[in-house]
Amino acid sequence: MKRILTGITPSGYPHLGNYIGAIKPSLDLLDEKCESFLFIADFHALIKVKDAKLLNDLTFQIALAWLASGLNPKKTFFYRQSDIPEIVELNWVLSCLTEKGLMNRAHAYKAAIDVNKVSNTKELEEGISLGLFSYPVLMACDILALNATHVPVGSDQQQHLEMTRDIAGKFNRIYGETFNIPEGVIGAEKTVLGTDGRKMSKSYNNVIPLLSTEKELESTIMKIVTNSQEPGEKKDYVNNILFDIYSSFASAPQIADMRQKFDEGIGWGEAKKIVYKDLNETLEPIREKFYQLQNKKSEVEDILKENSIKVREFTMPFLDEIRSKIGIKSL
Ligand code: TRP
Numbered sequence: 203m204k205r206i207l208t209g210i211t212p213s214g215y216p217h218l219g220n221y222i223g224a225i226k227p228s229l230d231l232l233d234e235k236c237e238s239f240l241f242i243a244d245f246h247a248l249i250k251v252k253d254a255k256l257l258n259d260l261t262f263q264i265a266l267a268w269l270a271s272g273l274n275p276k277k278t279f280f281y282r283q284s285d286i287p288e289i290v291e292l293n294w295v296l297s298c299l300t301e302k303g304l305m306n307r308a309h310a311y312k313a314a315i316d317v318n319k320v321s322n323t324k325e326l327e328e329g330i331s332l333g334l335f336s337y338p339v340l341m342a343c344d345i346l347a348l349n350a351t352h353v354p355v356g357s358d359q360q361q362h363l364e365m366t367r368d369i370a371g372k373f374n375r376i377y378g379e380t381f382n383i384p385e386g387v388i389g390a391e392k393t394v395l396g397t398d399g400r401k402m403s404k405s406y407n408n409v410i411p412l413l414s415t416e417k418e419l420e421s422t423i424m425k426i427v428t429n430s431q432e433p434g435e436k437k438d439y440v441n442n443i444l445f446d447i448y449s450s451f452a453s454a455p456q457i458a459d460m461r462q463k464f465d466e467g468i469g470w471g472e473a474k475k476i477v478y479k480d481l482n483e484t485l486e487p488i489r490e491k492f493y494q495l496q497n498k499k500s501e502v503e504d505i506l507k508e509n510s511i512k513v514r515e516f517t518m519p520f521l522d523e524i525r526s527k528i529g530i531k532s533l
Contacts, residue, residue, distance in 0.1 A: 204236040205382075207350035209243040209283065212260035213250045214404025216267035216412040218481075219394040221488075222450050223356045225271045231354055231387065238278040239348050239513070240268060242506075245283050245290070246340060249333045265502050267412055270492040275505045283344060285510035288517035292343040295528060299372050300339050308338050309361055342366035346373075346381045347517050354387040358401075377527040394450045397426045399443040410447070413492050416482060423478040433469030444470070448477050451484050 208228050210220055232238050244261050251257045261282065273280055283289060305311065314330045323329075333340075341362050345353055346369070353363055363386040370381035393401045396408025403409070410422050426444050431437060439445040439461055449457050463473065495502060525531055 205239070205349065205351045206231055206236050206354065206387075207239040207241075207345055207348055207352075207384075208354045209241045209246070209344055210264050210268070211243045211246040212257065212264040213247040214409070215260065215263055217402060217404070217409035218412055218447075218451070219396070219402035219409065220264075220267065221271060221412050222394045224354070225268060225273075227387075228354045229272055231352075232278065236352075239281075239350065240273060240278055241281050241283055241344070242268075243283045243341075243344065246337065249331060249337060262499060262502065263413070265506065266492050266495050267488075269495055269502065269505075270413070270488045275509060279509050279513050280505060281509040281513050282506050285506065286347065286513055286517055288514065288521040289340075289343045289347045291521055292347050292524065293340050295524065296343055296346070296369055296373065297336060297339050299376070300336075300369055304365060304368065305335055305338060307361075308335075308365070309358070310337060311335050338362045338365045339369070342369045345384050346370055347520065348513070349382050349520065350384050351382050352387050353384050357388055357393065360386055360388065380524065380527065392446070392450070395443055395446045397422060397443070397447075399427055410481075412485065413489060419482055419485070420478050423474050423481065426474065426477075428470040428474075431470070433472070434467045436467050437464040437473075439464045444473060444477060448480070452480055456480060 206228070208224060210216075210224055228238075228240060242261055242264050244257065247257055247260065251260065265280075265282075268280065269275070311330065311334060314334060315326055318326050318328055318330075338361075341359075342365060345363075345366050353366075355363060363384065367383050370383050374380055374383075396402035396406055397410065398406065398408045400406050400408060411418065414422070426447060428442075428444055442464075445460065445464065448460055452460070460473070460476065463476075
């Protein structure tokens with residue numbers, strides 16, 4: 203049986219990129235014939251978020267985003283990473299198997315080093331925590347503690363998944379077959395672009411929030427960067443930020459329609475109005491559910507707690523098995 207698993211790190215408020223890139227493809231993938239584990243990677247967020255109150259709130263907001271988007275916690279194991287202590291226990295075990303050189307190649311670590319290089323920081327490793335450095339091992343533990351078979355991720359996470367496969371293979375070779383070698387299911391073909399044309403990311407401050415008011419949504423759409431072409435001039439939809447953003451959520455007929463309007467020279471203001479209207483329609487039901495759940499924090503907490511108990515029914519005996527295989531057991 204397929205066992206699908208994926209997580210979202212609560213290091214920022216949920217945005218359209220999370221929905222299109224992670225939430226929707228994961229939910230679309232689920233059917234009666236699979237088991238699914240969807241979780242909030244709060245320990246991962248700790249690498250970036252050092253404000254306790256903020257981390258707690260972001261965790262709640264990401265939980266709301268999953269639930270408002272249609273996750274059914276009766277059919278899917280929906281939990282918080284930090285409620286499963288076996289994940290961090292496995293983290294030590296697998297850290298002892300993972301070569302430092304493998305982590306040296308991780309994109310996030312290399313990017314942090316590059317930032318220091320460019321800004322001429324004295325120490326190349328300044329500001330880089332061990333947590334950031336070994337991030338991919340913790341991610342491997344999320345996946346392997348549940349022995350997942352399929353992991354839907356954005357293309358930026360592909361490298362982490364390769365590392366997970368490496369680590370799992372190494373464990374199996376040394377201690378005997380234990381872990382499935384998980385497959386990545388690469389979701390959105392194209393990365394969802396932000397309002398400035400770079401990848402939509404909280405660190406670039408270019409996100410379209412998933413859970414905003416209609417007014418806020420409208421003003422964000424109006425901020426999408428376009429060029430100085432006048433209404434009436436034919437617009438190029440290749441490499442156009444507004445068109446790319448529209449294509450990430452609109453239906454095929456809507457996209458075809460927009461293409462024609464670009465050919466006919468629609469003005470940017472008018473095009474943005476259509477983008478806003480159609481996106482607003484897509485987000486309306488999510489927003490509705492979000493507002494309903496927003497005041498039910500304790501219910502959301504109960505859902506996470508109940509699910510973590512069920513998840514641990516698997517992870518506890520699995521970790522016992524692993525301990526025994528590596529020689530950590532009673533004499
Ligand atoms: N690293 C992922 C991201 O930033 C989030 C994540 C953490 C994850 N653990 C995971 C995704 C396990 C899939 C499987 O998007």
